Amino acid sequence: MIQTVAWITSLIFMSFVVIVFGIVALKSKEKRDYEPIKKKWYKARTFYGSVLVIFMLAVTIYTLRDLPYNQPVYGEGSEPTVVDVEAFQFGWNISETEFSAGEPIEFKVTAADVTHGFGIYDEDMNLIAQTQAMPEYTNTVYITFDEPGTYEILCMEYCGLAHHLMIEEIVVK
Amino acid sequence: MELTAKSRNSLVAMYLSVGGLIILAMMIFGILMLMAQGGMLDLSPAAFYQFLTIHGTGMVGAAAFAAAGVMWYFLSKEVKLSKKIFKLNAVLFLVGVVMVIIGVFSFEYASAWTFLYPLPAISANAWGITGALLYLFGMLILGIGFLLLYIDTGRAIIKKQGSLAKGLGWDVISGKKEEKDAPTPTIVASTMVTIVNITALTAGAIVLIMNIINVINPAFTFDPLLAKNLTFAFGHIFANSIIYMAVIAVYEILSKYTKRPWKANKPFLIAWNMSTVFTLLIYTHHMLMDSVMPTWMLIMGQVLSYANGLPVLIITAYGALMIVYKSGIKWDMASGLIYISMFGWVVGVVPAIIDATIVVNQVMHNTKWVPGHFHLYMALGACAMLFGFMYYLAKEDSAIRTNAFDKFGLFGYTIAILALGGSFLVSGALSTPRRWATHFPDWMAPANFGAVAGALAAIALTIYIIHFVRYMMMRNKQDKDVEKISA
Ligand code: HEM
Ligand SMILES: [Cu+2]
Ligand SMILES: [Cu+2]
Numbered sequence: 001m002i003q004t005v006a007w008i009t010s011l012i013f014m015s016f017v018v019i020v021f022g023i024v025a026l027k028s029k030e031k032r033d034y035e036p037i038k039k040k041w042y043k044a045r046t047f048y049g050s051v052l053v054i055f056m057l058a059v060t061i062y063t064l065r066d067l068p069y070n071q072p073v074y075g076e077g078s079e080p081t082v083v084d085v086e087a088f089q090f091g092w093n094i095s096e097t098e099f100s101a102g103e104p105i106e107f108k109v110t111a112a113d114v115t116h117g118f119g120i121y122d123e124d125m126n127l128i129a130q131t132q133a134m135p136e137y138t139n140t141v142y143i144t145f146d147e148p149g150t151y152e153i154l155c156m157e158y159c160g161l162a163h164h165l166m167i168e169e170i171v172v173k
Numbered sequence: 174m175e176l177t178a179k180s181r182n183s184l185v186a187m188y189l190s191v192g193g194l195i196i197l198a199m200m201i202f203g204i205l206m207l208m209a210q211g212g213m214l215d216l217s218p219a220a221f222y223q224f225l226t227i228h229g230t231g232m233v234g235a236a237a238f239a240a241a242g243v244m245w246y247f248l249s250k251e252v253k254l255s256k257k258i259f260k261l262n263a264v265l266f267l268v269g270v271v272m273v274i275i276g277v278f279s280f281e282y283a284s285a286w287t288f289l290y291p292l293p294a295i296s297a298n299a300w301g302i303t304g305a306l307l308y309l310f311g312m313l314i315l316g317i318g319f320l321l322l323y324i325d326t327g328r329a330i331i332k333k334q335g336s337l338a339k340g341l342g343w344d345v346i347s348g349k350k351e352e353k354d355a356p357t358p359t360i361v362a363s364t365m366v367t368i369v370n371i372t373a374l375t376a377g378a379i380v381l382i383m384n385i386i387n388v389i390n391p392a393f394t395f396d397p398l399l400a401k402n403l404t405f406a407f408g409h410i411f412a413n414s415i416i417y418m419a420v421i422a423v424y425e426i427l428s429k430y431t432k433r434p435w436k437a438n439k440p441f442l443i444a445w446n447m448s449t450v451f452t453l454l455i456y457t458h459h460m461l462m463d464s465v466m467p468t469w470m471l472i473m474g475q476v477l478s479y480a481n482g483l484p485v486l487i488i489t490a491y492g493a494l495m496i497v498y499k500s501g502i503k504w505d506m507a508s509g510l511i512y513i514s515m516f517g518w519v520v521g522v523v524p525a526i527i528d529a530t531i532v533v534n535q536v537m538h539n540t541k542w543v544p545g546h547f548h549l550y551m552a553l554g555a556c557a558m559l560f561g562f563m564y565y566l567a568k569e570d571s572a573i574r575t576n577a578f579d580k581f582g583l584f585g586y587t588i589a590i591l592a593l594g595g596s597f598l599v600s601g602a603l604s605t606p607r608r609w610a611t612h613f614p615d616w617m618a619p620a621n622f623g624a625v626a627g628a629l630a631a632i633a634l635t636i637y638i639i640h641f642v643r644y645m646m647m648r649n650k651q652d653k654d655v656e657k658i659s660a
Binding site: 002003004006007009010013014017018020021024025027028029030031032034037038041045048049052053056059060063064066067068069089090113114115117119121125126127128129130131132134135136137138139140154155156157158159160161162163164 | 528535604
């Protein structure tokens with residue numbers, strides 16, 4: 001799950017930051033000339049900077065391969081089900097709410113009044129996909145539910161006092 | 174009007190004390206929100222969203238105000254700034270704040286601080302025209318104050334350096350000028366903030382006026398996607414400028430405490446030029462879930478957000494570590510908070526960069542992961558710089574001493590914000606949406622944990638403020654000779 005990966009990656013790097021700042025703080029009491037320190041650590045910086053840039057480039061390329069904006073390539077003869085979604089203060093108009101597992105779906109999401117957010121949650125209440133629901137515009141979510149179950153739609157953009165009550169169910173058989 | 178050290182210190186102390194007090198008050202609302210989300214406190218949705226609106230607006234406004242005080246303190250030692258405009262900004266700030274408070278609490282206005290068009294006009298009868306106009310005009314007045322301030326800093330920098338480009342050291346980067354004649358870090362940072370905030374405030378003024386027109390006459394409508402772009406251009410840049418103003422205190426204080434120079438060399442200048450460009454461009458990382466946006470802009474949003482981490486990770490934070498390493502630095506409240514602030518900034522950058530990844534953003538956007546990372550670098554990064562500066566100023570300007578309480582405050586604050594930020598991040602990893610007045614039972618525990626952590630942070634800040642107020646009372650008493658200083 002992406003959330004777990006994000007959380008663990010964050011923890012690793014954040015712990016690394018804690019350690020580095022901790023070591024430097026511990027070593028701050030000693031007193032040495034600045035010039036040699038500068039010389040040594042500027043050199044180290046060139047190395048560290050290069051590693052960081054290369055690492056970021058690699059992650060960038062890796063994570064940009066497959067973007068949620070692109071229509072997936074559907075198999076021969078499997079047309080996606082197009083579902084119209086309209087958010088309003090305070091609820092959802094969804095043209096179809098029952099699907100079958102493995103069926104490719106395109107949610108066409110818009111809003112009647114203000115901006116809302118269309119977030120799809122699985123049975124364990126993990127957010128699995130989302131897009132903004134905006135007046136005058138239509139954003140698309142491409143998704144195929146692999147697991148049968150009851151999924152929930154939650155509002156992900158603050159839209160007024162009943163924002164947290166904008167919950168709807170969809171069922172995957 | 175001649176600027177004396179004494180009048181500089183009183184004006185700046187006023188900025189910091191107002192900022193600090195508002196931040197403390199806003200913390201209380203933050204704690205109450207978490208208690209409501211955690212089920213400990215029964216709060217009506219109307220009250221919750223008013224608290225959310227005032228907390229976001231008040232925190233960003235007050236931290237920016239105090240940070241402007243820090244920047245003005247150091248910049249006014251190098252260029253000739255207008256005292257009148259500095260005072261005028263304070264007056265407009267207070268007028269704006271009062272209007273916002275009345276709009277939110279007397280007229281129940283609750284659009285969140287992002288006032289995303291057309292929400293101010295279309296509230297489903299939660300608030301009316303008066304509340305919306307009080308809030309939007311309040312923000313506009315406050316913004317005009319800041320705009321005047323940056324026009325003045327820009328003017329003064331141009332007068333001293335020749336141009337804003339030279340303030341960013343272009344002539345040094347191109348080799349026309351030697352590194353030893355480079356502008357000081359204070360000038361470089363101030364130039365960057367001047368450029369980005371004049372842009373941000375202009376975008377903000379336009380979108381505020383669009384909203385105002387739409388509130389007065391709903392028949393006038395605007396393109397919601399354009400409004401959203403302007404809103405985030407304003408909000409992202411302005412909120413981020415806080416740390417770029419406050420970091421001046423890091424440069425000045427650490428180099429003074431370690432007796433090691435922190436000079437602008439070429440890498441430093443290139444880093445700040447990168448920060449300038451990236452800060453202006455990366456607001457699109459707030460719109461990664463708008464697939465109607467041109468895809469290249471969203472890809473840029475990810476790529477430049479990553480790149481935006483480089484200047485701080487490779488230059489500023491690295492520089493802070495290098496200057497402290499084996500320096501024999503004397504740790505006190507000022508140097509301690511300043512060091513912690515660099516730590517807070519870097520720690521906050523990690524989850525921010527991760528969230529700027531499009532595939533991650535699809536399941537993290539508008540979850541509590543977002544307040545998770547920005548509370549780390551706003552509360553532990555930017556605010557610790559402000560509080561560190563407050564201790565620095567008090568020490569420079571009076572004979573006041575710190576005590577065991579202050580020390581407790583230093584450790585208490587660090588632990589509290591780490592715990593608060595961590596609790597937000599856990600909530601985000603659990604998919605808890607942000608800006609929800611109530612939480613499902615599974616989502617409550619981190620909110621309650623955060624509320625306790627928040628209370629500790631508020632206690633620590635109270636200690637800082639008591640110290641600062643004691644200093645201000647002391648300096649009022651000791652009627653020191655007015656020492657003239659030349660600009
Ligand atoms: C005791 C310390 C603090 C506590 C307990 C606290 C708590 C909160 C809570 C509960 C939220 C709403 C989260 C949600 O969306 O569900 C929030 C949002 C926010 N906080 Fe804080 N906060 C604290 C300190 C700060 C500081 C120091 C700053 C900045 C200088 C800050 C800036 C913000 C901003 C900008 C928002 C976003 C408001 C919005 O979503 O419209 N907070 N905070
Ligand atoms: Cu909503
Ligand atoms: Cu941003």
